[in-house]
Amino acid sequence: VAVASSLPAGHKALASPAVRRLARELSVDIHRVPGTGPKGRVFKNDVQAFVSGTVSGAVAAPVVPV
Amino acid sequence: MAKMNMLQAINNALDLAMAKDDGVVCFGEDVGHFGGVFRATSKLQEKYGKARCFNTPLTEQGIAGFANGMAAQGMTPVAEIQFADYIFPAFDQIVNETAKFRYRSGNEFNVGGLVFRTPYGGGIAGGHYHSQSPEAYFAHTPGLKIVVPRNPHQAKGLLLASINCPDPVIFFEPKKLYRASVGEVPEEYYELPIGQAEVMKTGSQVTVLAWGAQMEIVEKAVEMAEAIGISCELIDLRSILPWDVDTVAESVKKTGRLVINHEAPLTGGFAGEIAATIQQRCFLHLESPILRVCGLDTPYPLALEKEYVADHLKTFEAIKASVNF
Amino acid sequence: MAKMNMLQAINNALDLAMAKDDGVVCFGEDVGHFGGVFRATSKLQEKYGKARCFNTPLTEQGIAGFANGMAAQGMTPVAEIQFADYIFPAFDQIVNETAKFRYRSGNEFNVGGLVFRTPYGGGIAGGHYHSQSPEAYFAHTPGLKIVVPRNPHQAKGLLLASINCPDPVIFFEPKKLYRASVGEVPEEYYELPIGQAEVMKTGSQVTVLAWGAQMEIVEKAVEMAEAIGISCELIDLRSILPWDVDTVAESVKKTGRLVINHEAPLTGGFAGEIAATIQQRCFLHLESPILRVCGLDTPYPLALEKEYVADHLKTFEAIKASVNF
Amino acid sequence: MTNPNNATISTVHHAEFTSGHALQIPTLRILQDDGTLYEGATAPELDKATALKMYQTMTFIRVLDERMLGAQRQGRISFYMQCLGEEAATVGSAAALDDADMIMAQYREQGALRYRGFTLEQFMNQLFSNEKDLGKGRQMPVHYGSNAIHYMTISSPLGTQIPQAAGYAYAQKLRGLANVTICYFGEGAASEGDFHAGLNMAAVHKAPVLFFCRNNGYAISTPANEQFKGDGIACRGVGYGMKTIRVDGADILAVYQATKMAREYALANNEPVLLESIAYRLGAHSSSDDPSGYRSKEEEELWRKNDPVARFRLFLLQKGWLDDDADKAAIEQLRQDILEALKVAEKVAKPGIEHLISDVYAEPIPELERQLAELKEHIRKYPDAYPITSGRM
């Protein structure tokens, strides 16, 4: 499995609100998650993959609570 | 219990209400001796006299104004507008007067007893002047309550609750179902709650919401969806104003998806209000966009009714699209 | 260019339209010699004669019916309804007749030339019978066009376009701005497009959408937001029907957020339609729920107007909530 | 009337009501049941050709009504409305007009429509809402209309055409046309607020309209005495300062005469005139109605004798303008023609799917284009469910 790298800051994710919620719950910045769907849409799997470290740099970006 | 069609259930409700309370008076065009063009007030004049069940002159604004006056005096007028398509001449009396009566007077006066009954909706080859579903025109009006029953049992219980309600109610009757919908109806007096939706079937993947005559149609669509393995939660909204945000929101929080169906044209229809509220209330739960399956943005057609309407197939497609988004 | 307030701009537009085309006729309650209670038709009777600018009897349904008839004959009636609060007696003539005239006749007849001008909205201590914003009541009606200008320049260009439009138009004039809004207005004839929103300011974080008199208010809120570092895109919808979905959707795809403001009560207001459409069109782009800042679900109050209205502070809070969601 | 109140200034010092029936308006009658004139009555000037056209229009409508009600009973059309008993009212009035006068009707005025030249095919196409219908199949049967012959398309909401007629006629006046507008409505529709608005505005703005009220005794089941308490509708004319005349609506000569006089007056003075036709709705309200629920067979029988067609027929026969046998043959032929036309029209295709969204606006708005495209895609998925359109896309 090829490991994608996390996306640069400033990129905007395409994701359903429910996926955004999962990202929030996992303290992931959804905009950094590479999406595997059409036009780069981020699915729940993508977020989970991102968290489980299959994506390089994933853990580097913990979301600071505001 | 007795088998009744929707007209019989409505007639029975009116009969019980008139028997129970002298203040209940039924009137409208052809409502008297003839019992209304659909016969919803059949035999009521015979039973309760001409003073309490009568024909009016042909003036919807007059009917509504007269009803406002009677209700202000403390009586309980149940006024019929022959077709919902003809409620618009009464629009000022309803929207500017009925709805604001209590508020504007600081509760010195009110028209709480008032009910407007009116047959609405299509499917009867009636074209755009005998098919409209104007609930959304009224739903923008604080002070009104709006109720739409889906079958005889609901019709009786909701109509009795409307008559007994301390606020004015517009009661839209799906005329397509007047004779077509038959079911068991308790013979005694009972009320069903205004402002509460009913979850008719639980499910996990998508919430499907409608009201009135469309319930039959969405039920069919839900059956089709279940047959291909989509688990649907089916809700009958029953009251348009106030509408039961909590029940719908709870369902959508669970399913993450919502398909709304109504007969009226899409733009400005009440599905818009529901979608707007639910996307806010359930935002982070939404797995797919809220979809609306509605009439086209045209007057209700005559020749191509089948194509125009928000039918079970369009709803089925929307359910699939929602789940497969 | 000349400095004009909104009334002058409207008067100027009517003057140009009447000069250009004999078929343009202005009428309504007190519209003739007196020039209307707000003086929008000032001097037109003097200039074009009593036959083309006149008082009508006090009957909005009559005014609308008369206008329908004139327009069906091919003329271009510009009928004034003295206050939008009093448009409801004309509801049937507008919603059942004006809107369906062309469709129902298969284009044998039409009332395309017709314009209803009417002052709407609050902020003038008018209470619930001199403050309503009834655009949503009409927006559910295929066949109508609905336009709301935000300032004198817009008012003139949009009114001339409405008069020249082959479809009937309801032109809502923000009466609060009649004299308060002053600006440079070209003296010559010009039109602004119906059905096109205007992006008044670009921004990246949140789209803020309103129309008519609320534009001033949301501009203020946007200024406050920008001052704390929130980049806002500001859109004036200008036409409610048809509304410019593409411009709004494009903006929201960029910003990911939308705040809609209108004067009318929340439930059933036109913001619902916009939110419903945009959540569908821009679903995967939405960073936060679409928020609506609207009037409360009550008749427009007199005593506590400040508290009731969708003001800049409520809008500012919504912008923050949208961005910080 | 020179005071600002625009009212009479004569004075009394003793309080007394003006009675609610202070004004009683007589009915103009010229032609008797037996086809002869009333004593003292004179027939209006009427050449043979016009008289025959009037008669033939009445018989056309009589036969059409009979046939199409039958077609409705057979389930071939969804709905129908007869004008049985009121043929003279609508034909006699239409005959008194100029062909370019605008007709704004309620729905029971097929007599006027036919007089103007609406063809049998046009009737049929409307009744079958097929693609040849001028109205593009959009309205229920009997909602006719034709721009070419100045017959405004019918709108079901009652009374709405009344203020519209005032506006239309006002526009005719402004345009300098030598034409009036005639506006038909029932005594039931005359209860609508639009009636009040329309008559008052026409009077105030001096619009040449003929307000033609067909008082036929019933509004669906509601008898006229539960509709109003005044003396018919005519007595309202004085409330609008409007010249008024009441006619026997089963007497085509009286109707013709009164309408002709009203038209001349309206045009010469730019003023509306109120006409009330007194007749009886002999048939049911519509094919959906059964009058036995609200009126007696006896009453109907009584009025059936008052047949406007038979009366005029006798007149023409006595005048020697009509041949009995030829007339009977013509009516038989008409029956055939109608049957033929019906068979043709019911086979004509329904309007194409593009007409679901056309004419909502002068040009479809983008949202409608989007909806149509979506619909077509959907139909392609389920062609069997939409047989009328799926084959033709």
Next chain:
Amino acid sequence: MTNPNNATISTVHHAEFTSGHALQIPTLRILQDDGTLYEGATAPELDKATALKMYQTMTFIRVLDERMLGAQRQGRISFYMQCLGEEAATVGSAAALDDADMIMAQYREQGALRYRGFTLEQFMNQLFSNEKDLGKGRQMPVHYGSNAIHYMTISSPLGTQIPQAAGYAYAQKLRGLANVTICYFGEGAASEGDFHAGLNMAAVHKAPVLFFCRNNGYAISTPANEQFKGDGIACRGVGYGMKTIRVDGADILAVYQATKMAREYALANNEPVLLESIAYRLGAHSSSDDPSGYRSKEEEELWRKNDPVARFRLFLLQKGWLDDDADKAAIEQLRQDILEALKVAEKVAKPGIEHLISDVYAEPIPELERQLAELKEHIRKYPDAYPITSGRM
């Protein structure tokens, strides 16, 4: 009227119009400008106490109007409407009623309201829309109402109370009450469709309503002769089969007499009666209006002489029921009282924030509770921006 058409059955054979002014209704006048009666006139029975109450009500309103228009000019209230010139019409009619008869007014009937006993404080609280206002400060000034004294809260949309009055009176009849409803409206409002609906329904359903039209020559700027072409409003009564009477609205004796007679008739027969008061709106339409844009000072001056209060005053003086000096002193006192009451009322707090959502429904619906909670939270964030409510939450 025994035919199904519910119309006169007399016959003519020669076509002739009934004139639009076939019916001319005279005006009842009893009291002359100089306080004496017209020759041949008799004053209605009126005891001294009642007569003085009527007079004092008129002067109260006269002074209140003058003061409150002044207060509006000073910016202390936002809006005002006088009834200058029509005091006799509203007071004289109210005096002829039973205290439990329902009054449904347009907005210029403060005379009737005061006659019923609306207190100075109640007037002031409404005008200042403070928390003591019976209407909870929800409507513009002059939109009075009180359940206790049977005065329906005013609604700005014109004409709406007319069919409501029919319904209200019908309910009174059904309840077996010995009361009528009086419904006031202007000659302008009488153009609304609701007028037609209301009068017709009252006639058909036999509701004991007194339809009291205040024909005062103007609807804002629109003169009566651009409002209708008939003979005032009274001539419409015959259109509804309704007893009708026209009175000099500046003559309180005539108004009293006619209303008393109408009330008796209405109650005894369960029938509506139409009354038309002929007077002149001496003041501007409202504080927002300036009549110099549409009528001449000369016309106004002419009518100013026709002062209903002065006329009745002379009558009372001549009768010896009124003392000139005492009256002048009382009026001076009234001025003081009004000023005092005004000062008190303007300091009374505005209604509490909970009244933003109360009375929309009998009980607030959940969405309203939610909106109020949200609003309160918002106000707590910005207390300075909402000074009226933030301090009291």
